[in-house]
Amino acid sequence: RAFEEKGGPMVNFKMSRGPNSLMGVAAAPEEKEGSYVSTRVLGSRHHKSAEAHPLRVHCSEKLARDTGASLPRGVAWLHQTHPFVSDKGYAHITLEGGADCVLRASVSAAVPSTDAIALADEDRYNCHVAEDQTANFVRFAPPADEMHDLVDVEIEARVMRPADIAERDIATSSSDEDEDGDEDGGRPGRIFAEVDGALLLPALRKRLADRWVCVGEVVTLSYPRDGDDLAFLGATSLRMRVARCDTIDATDAAVALGYHCYRGCVVADTRVYVHAVDDPGDDDGGVCVTVGGGLRLVNSNARGGSAAAAAAAARELVSVNTSDGETFPVHRRLLRPCIALTRAIREAGADGPAVSSGKRREWEASQGITSQGITSRGGDSRGRAECDAEVDCATFDRVLVWLEAEALGRSPPEHDIRIVEELAEAADALGLASLAEYCADRLGKHESRRRVRSWREVVEHNERGGCWIVIDGMVLDVKRWLPEHPGGDRIIPAQSMNVECARHFELYHSSRESFLYLKHFYVGEVRAEDRSSVPTLPGPPASEDFLQQLREFTDDFRISNEVAPESENVHVHLGLR
Numbered sequence: 001r002a003f004e005e006k007g008g009p010m011v012n013f014k015m016s017r018g019p020n021s022l023m024g025v026a027a028a029p030e031e032k033e034g035s036y037v038s039t040r041v042l043g044s045r046h047h048k049s050a051e052a053h054p055l056r057v058h059c060s061e062k063l064a065r066d067t068g069a070s071l072p073r074g075v076a077w078l079h080q081t082h083p084f085v086s087d088k089g090y091a092h093i094t095l096e097g098g099a100d101c102v103l104r105a106s107v108s109a110a111v112p113s114t115d116a117i118a119l120a121d122e123d124r125y126n127c128h129v130a131e132d133q134t135a136n137f138v139r140f141a142p143p144a145d146e147m148h149d150l151v152d153v154e155i156e157a158r159v160m161r162p163a164d165i166a167e168r169d170i171a172t173s174s175s176d177e178d179e180d181g182d183e184d185g186g187r188p189g190r191i192f193a194e195v196d197g198a199l200l201l202p203a204l205r206k207r208l209a210d211r212w213v214c215v216g217e218v219v220t221l222s223y224p225r226d227g228d229d230l231a232f233l234g235a236t237s238l239r240m241r242v243a244r245c246d247t248i249d250a251t252d253a254a255v256a257l258g259y260h261c262y263r264g265c266v267v268a269d270t271r272v273y274v275h276a277v278d279d280p281g282d283d284d285g286g287v288c289v290t291v292g293g294g295l296r297l298v299n300s301n302a303r304g305g306s307a308a309a310a311a312a313a314a315r316e317l318v319s320v321n322t323s324d325g326e327t328f329p330v331h332r333r334l335l336r337p338c339i340a341l342t343r344a345i346r347e348a349g350a351d352g353p354a355v356s357s358g359k360r361r362e363w364e365a366s367q368g369i370t371s372q373g374i375t376s377r378g379g380d381s382r383g384r385a386e387c388d389a390e391v392d393c394a395t396f397d398r399v400l401v402w403l404e405a406e407a408l409g410r411s412p413p414e415h416d417i418r419i420v421e422e423l424a425e426a427a428d429a430l431g432l433a434s435l436a437e438y439c440a441d442r443l444g445k446h447e448s449r450r451r452v453r454s455w456r457e458v459v460e461h462n463e464r465g466g467c468w469i470v471i472d473g474m475v476l477d478v479k480r481w482l483p484e485h486p487g488g489d490r491i492i493p494a495q496s497m498n499v500e501c502a503r504h505f506e507l508y509h510s511s512r513e514s515f516l517y518l519k520h521f522y523v524g525e526v527r528a529e530d531r532s533s534v535p536t537l538p539g540p541p542a543s544e545d546f547l548q549q550l551r552e553f554t555d556d557f558r559i560s561n562e563v564a565p566e567s568e569n570v571h572v573h574l575g576l577r
Contacts, residue, residue: 051138051139052096052136052137052138053082053083053084053115053136053137053138054115054134054135054136055078055115055116055117055134055135055136055137056115056116056117056132056133056134057117057119057124057129057130057131057132057133057134057135058111058112058116058117058118058119058131058132059118059119059120059121059124059131060073060077060118060119060120061120061121063077063110063111063118064110067110069108069109069110071108071110071118071120072226073120073122073123073220073225073226074104074120074123074207074211074219075090075103075104075105075106076093076103076104076105076106076117076118076119076123077105077106077107077108077110077111077117077118077119078105078106078107078108078111078114078116078117078118079107079111079112079113079114079116080107080108080109080111081114082107082114084105084137084139085105085106085107089106089107090104090105090106091104091105091139092104092105092139092140092212093105093137093138093139093140094137094138094140095127095129095135095136095137095138096135096136096137096138097136099127099128100214100215100216100217100262100263101123101126101127101214101217102140102212102214102263103119103123103127104210104211104212105117117137121220122218122219122220125218126217126218140212146247147247147248147264148247148264148265149247149264149265149267149269149270150213150245150246150247150264150265150266150267150270151246151247151248151249151269151270151271152245152246152250152270152271152272152273152303153208153213153242153244153245153246153264153266153270153271153272153273154242154243154244154245154273154274154275154280154303155204155219155240155241155242155243155272155273155274155275156240156241156243156274156275156276156277156278156280156292156293157195157200157238157239157240157241157274157275157276157277157293157295157297158238158239158241158276158277158292158293158294158295159192159193159236159237159238159239159293159294159295160220160222160237160238160239190294191291191294191295191296192236192294192295193236193294193295193296194295194296194297194298195232195233195236195238195295195296195297195298196232196298196299197274197287197297197298197299197300197301198299199232200221200232200238200274200297201272201274201301202229203221203227203229203230204219204221204240204272204274205266205272206229207219207221207226208266208270208272209266209268210265210266210267211265211266212263212264212265212266213242213245213263213264213265213266214242214245214262214263215242215243215244215245215262215263216241216242217241217242218239218240218241218242219240219241219242220237220238220239220240221233221237221238221240222236222237222238223235238295239293240274241277245261245262245263245264246261246264247261247264248261250303254316255315255316255317255331257331257333257334257404257407257408258404258407258408272301273301273302273303274297274300274301275290275297275300275301275302276290276291276292276293276295276296276297276300277292277293277295278292278293279291279292280302280303281300281301281302281303281304282302282304286301286302286304287299287300287301287302288300288302290302316331316332316333317329317330317331317332318330318331318332318335318341318385318386318387319385319386319387320335320341320386320387320388320389320396321386321387321388321389322389322391322392322393322396323388323389323390323391323392324392324393325393326393326396328393328396328397328400330400332385333407334400334403334404334407335403337403337406337432337433337434338403338430338431338432339430339431339432339433340389340429340430340431341387341389341430341431389429389430390429391426391429391430395422395423395425395426396426398413398415398419398422398423398426399423399426399427399430399432399435401413402423402435402438403432403435406434412438416516416517416519416520417442417443417446417519417520418516418519418520420439420442420443420446421439421443423435423439424436424439424440424443427439449477449523449524450522450523450524450557450559451523451524451559452524452525452526452527452559452560452561452562452563453475453523453524453525453526453527454526454527454530455526455527455530455533455534456530458470458475458498458526459498462497462498466479467479467482467492467493467497468497468523469492469496469497469501470499470500470501470526470534471500471501471502471505471518471550472500472502472542472547472550472551473500473525473526473531473534473561474518474522474524474525474554474558475522475523475524475525475526476518476521476522476523477521477523478492478521481517481521487508498535499534499535499536499537500534500535500536500537501537502541502542502546502547502550503537503539503540503541503542504537505542505550506542506543506546512549512553515550515553515554518553518554519554519557522554522557522558524559525558525559525560525561526561527561527562527563528561528562528563531561
């Protein structure tokens with residue numbers, strides 16, 4: 001929003017003259033190792049961690065066909081001497097970089113070398129890797145602060161239908177089908193297979209035993225490829241997708257603060273629910289018939305309990321409507337620090353509306369307001385307490401992140417200083433004292449860093465390992481941001497330190513989006529008498545059009561470059577320099 005208020009997007013005013021452009025006149029960065037090498041930008045394939053093993057992906061189906069070896073699916077196959085596999089005969093591995101999918105690895109003589117891994121088609125799909133691709137794998141270490149054993153896992157099934165299969169109809173439980181073959185109630189009437197869930201469930205449990213699964217992961221089942229216990233499938237192949245998994249009971253999950261489960265391990269006590277795709281079955285749970293994805297699954301075991309979870313959520317959640325029309329369902333415990341929302345929090349209590357303690361009225365009186373910006377609406381269509389807040393959805397979303405981090409004892413995110421200013425306004429509107437104090441502290445520290453600096457101070461700071469750069473006289477501390485720089489963390493220290501680099505900034509940044517970060521990095525100005533001592537880049541300087549737009553955008557936070565008493569903090573119109 002800030003750059004829109006300043007005049008909208010900016011355009012390049014001249015052709016790029018960077019070291020990689022056709023008009024390049026700037027010196028190319030020196031190629032050398034140092035402290036500013038971004039392994040993220042250069043690619044983990046070439047800069048893997050010490051624990052990672054680069055492995056070339058092979059198709060396990062092809063290896064099994066060519067060698068005659070048995071390579072069942074659901075296992076990542078490694079060479080017999082690979083160090084991943086311990087005395088247990090197996091190991092859990094995952095892609096370097098934090099992939100959701102965890103593979104159970106074992107060894108086979110069919111795998112040609114220690115730098116190879118054989119994956120079935122479904123595992124290549126789940127890991128987003130292709131045959132003949134080299135990818136870095138690491139041992140999987142479950143996070144110590146997370147629960148791992150799954151209470152339940154919900155799986156949806158559909159038919160994997162080859163292109164040449166003969167379509168055939170199987171009568172469904174409903175006789176009311178229209179001429180297009182669709183049943184009343186929205187379930188597709190054209191079915192390609194009927195499967196007994198009482199036979200499917202034990203086979204599926206066997207396949208998932210002691211296996212880590214994640215939401216969205218796909219498992220396929222067919223006979224005879226996957227074992228004689230699937231003979232009941234006949235010529236039918238099934239595609240099973242993990243739709244949900246939980247490490248706590250579903251009703252508790254609906255109201256748990258900060259709960260989010262996307263992965264876990266299937267253990268002996270894990271409840272496995274399976275139903276046809278898009279048909280979760282009866283809400284009461286139990287055995288039923290589900291239809292979807294070309295499959296009629298009799299004896300499905302439905303999870304059920306959604307009504308109970310919704311009722312629990314209605315008691316615990318508050319619907320907060322933001323100023324731009326978005327609605328957030330928020331746990332009432334998260335909102336307790338927001339004094340302006342205490343009425344809605346009370347109404348969301350399990351015992352119904354509570355008698356006011358007068359705390360809200362006292363806060364409103366101390367702020368000189370009368371419920372301005374906060375309106376209680378009673379209940380929404382789901383039975384939740386509802387209220388309006390004069391905070392936009394993007395800012396309120398960040399407020400919720402702050403509240404959750406505070407409630408769970410986590411460190412809050414470090415926002416750009418402009419966002420901190422918006423959060424400070426939201427904290428005042430919501431009566432959120434802890435966030436207001438945090439923002440005041442951040443803004444105060446930022447303000448204390450802004451001062452006039454000599455050119456010698458800039459150079460000496462960089463010689464001590466810092467990374468201050470100068471753009472149009474602004475001194476910007478970008479060291480902590482270097483690993484996130486889209487162009488890599490080498491180019492700025494190599495080309496733009498200890499010079500006036502406004503021209504580089506213009507060449508490499510074609511829109512005003514990059515302007516949004518300047519206030520966050522700003523630590524002051526090069527003093528006026530030193531500006532002529534600042535070295536310039538070879539070639540033409542930054543264009544006047546670019547400098548004018550830069551000065552207009554930064555006018556609200558730049559200080560004067562004239563040395564003044566510390567009590568003064570004079571802002572100037574930078575276009576008059």
